[in-house]
Amino acid sequence: MKKLLQISDLHIQPRITDTLLGINTEHYFHQVLQHAQQNHGPFDLILISGDLTQDPCPDSYQRILEKLQSYQTPTVCLPGNHDDWQLMQTILNQGLVSCCKHLILDDWQIICLNSQKDNSPIGYLNQDELSFLTNCLKTNLPALIAVHHHSLSVNSSWMDGMMIENSQAFLAIISQYPQVKVLTNGHVHQVIAENYQGMAVFSAPATCIQFMPQATEFTVTNTPPGYRVFELLADGQFNSDCYRIDEALTGLDTNLHHY
Numbered sequence: 001m002k003k004l005l006q007i008s009d010l011h012i013q014p015r016i017t018d019t020l021l022g023i024n025t026e027h028y029f030h031q032v033l034q035h036a037q038q039n040h041g042p043f044d045l046i047l048i049s050g051d052l053t054q055d056p057c058p059d060s061y062q063r064i065l066e067k068l069q070s071y072q073t074p075t076v077c078l079p080g081n082h083d084d085w086q087l088m089q090t091i092l093n094q095g096l097v098s099c100c101k102h103l104i105l106d107d108w109q110i111i112c113l114n115s116q117k118d119n120s121p122i123g124y125l126n127q128d129e130l131s132f133l134t135n136c137l138k139t140n141l142p143a144l145i146a147v148h149h150h151s152l153s154v155n156s157s158w159m160d161g162m163m164i165e166n167s168q169a170f171l172a173i174i175s176q177y178p179q180v181k182v183l184t185n186g187h188v189h190q191v192i193a194e195n196y197q198g199m200a201v202f203s204a205p206a207t208c209i210q211f212m213p214q215a216t217e218f219t220v221t222n223t224p225p226g227y228r229v230f231e232l233l234a235d236g237q238f239n240s241d242c243y244r245i246d247e248a249l250t251g252l253d254t255n256l257h258h259y
């Protein structure tokens with residue numbers, strides 16, 4: 001059995017003292033990692049599913065790298081709409097931390113996709129990315145696919161406006177490969193656990209601000225940040241659950257409307 005920790009949407013700011021909607025995202029990133037490690041660790045892999053930074057800059061990625069290195073756990077990072085993919089691949093590429101997109105964990109394969117669309121918060125999987133996916137799936141091991149943006153509606157109109165634009169084409173490819181057991185994303189800052197044609201579809205909550213499920217416009221809640229844990233079993237079965245830290249968000253300004 002392999003144990004995987006998924007964290008997402010860190011939104012780390014340029015300076016350690018900066019806040020986002022009144023909260024210090026860095027503090028909660030640290031708290032989430034600590035809570036996960038203490039209650040469910042050690043992990044065989046940490047997967048970070050995008051939006052590591054709010055306004056990408058070298059300092060933010062450097063501080064993330066240093067924090068991750070202190071856990072001495074293999075870690076892979078994929079980009080979200082807020083990230084600078086070039087910068088990520090340069091800085092988050094040391095020791096056990098990388099932006100590796102395809103790895104084998106004993107009996108499972110982990111496939112990380114880039115759903116960035118140029119100058120847009122919307123998700124898109126271009127032809128190269130879809131070809132990469134098809135290529136990976138030539139390996140006939142149970143697969144967990146991770147990508148920042150969501151592929152199925154979360155019944156939240158403002159958020160669904162940013163889902164993967166060509167998710168139908170993406171899901172049509174996946175449907176041809178029964179070894180794909182799990183599709184998991186970030187971006188939605190809320191917990192998803194669904195089923196699509198026999199495949200489990202999940203999200204991890206953000207490590208910072210949470211969005212109100214089913215909201216028609218940008219709405220934040222003071223629900224504590226959290227993370228998702230996967231147990232990947234040798235026979236292709238798996239277990240997964242989300243957990244939240246015990247500490248509520250302090251300083252959250254719910255009246256601000258600029259995400």
Ligand SMILES: [Fe+2]
Nearest residue numbers: 051080081187
């Ligand atoms: Fe995002």
